[in-house]
Amino acid sequence: MYAIEVEKLTKIYGKGETAVTAIADASFQVKPGELVAILGPSGSGKTTLLTSIGLINEPTHGTVVIDGATVADEGWITGIDLKRLRREKLGFIFQHHNLIPFLTALENVMVALEINNLSGQEAKSRATELLESLNLGHRLNNYPTALSGGEAQRVAIARALANKPKVILADEPTAALDTENGKNVMSLLKSLAVENHSAILVVTHDHRMVEGFDRIFQVSDGRITGEENSDYNN
Structure with missing residues (x-):
């Protein structure tokens, strides 16, 4: 089973002469344990594609299947609890870490667990384990302002992984980092895809x-224009 299936996904803003097609007829699949890139310039429709798959931005046309559940088919499927699916199936990593400034690194991860009704010592243990696995055990009680950019992004990754999602969606997760930290984050995502059997x-x-991605989709002007294997794929 694929973790992500997208068939002829299209997103159009506006109507008539003012209509703008942000994504047109995007079709692809991502397997569990696979790390896939959507690569393209600013304004090419990458983020619209990601938010449509992530159940945030309703597609105009096309089909979206997440972990075997059809969630969109010419629009959202009636009766599906999209919020619950986002909580239970999806993890998001954004361009900026978006950590809650008045919570520690540990508390930022625990929040994601508490939203899914895991609290107390169990949530604390799970959050601590995640942060330690990302070499942040010494930063558990630090607030975001005391973290480096790379550390804050790793906390955000821990938060995205907290509920063991089948699918992780990352929107420009290295844009705010220098090259070395950016490559470290991408390498970490590759390891997590394999270890957790998550589609990223x-x-x-x-x-x-x-580097190290399983596949790369090129996007231009709202269309997937090609697919390639990474030259650096291991």
């Missing part, structure tokens, strides 16, 4: 950041 879809405009 990463939007980026930076060719330098796709």
Whole structure:
């Protein structure tokens, strides 16, 4: 079974003469354990594609299947609890870490667990384990302002992984990082895809950041224009 299936996904803003097609007829699949990049310049429709798959931006046409559940078919499927699916099936990593500034690194991860009704010592243990696995055990009680950019992004990754999602969606996760930290984050995502058997879809405009990816989809003007294997695929 694929973790992500997209068939002829299209997103159109506006109507008539003012209509703008942000994504047109996008079709692809991502397997569990696979790291896939959506690569293209700013304004090419990458983020719209990601948010449509992530159940945030309703597609105009096309089909979206997440972990075997059809969630969109010419629009959202009536009766599906999209919020619950986002909580239970999806993990998001954004361009900026978006950590809650008045919570520690540990508390930022625990919040994601508490939303899914895991609290107390169990949530604390799970959050601590995740942060330690990302070499942040010494930063558990630090607030975001005390973290480096790379550390804050790793906390955000821990938060995205907290509920063991089948699908992780990352929107320009290295844009705010220098090249070394950016490559470290991408390498970490590759390891997590394999270890957790999660499908990870990463939007980026930076060719330098796709070393080790399983596949790369090129996007231009709202269309997937090609697919390639990474030259650096291991």
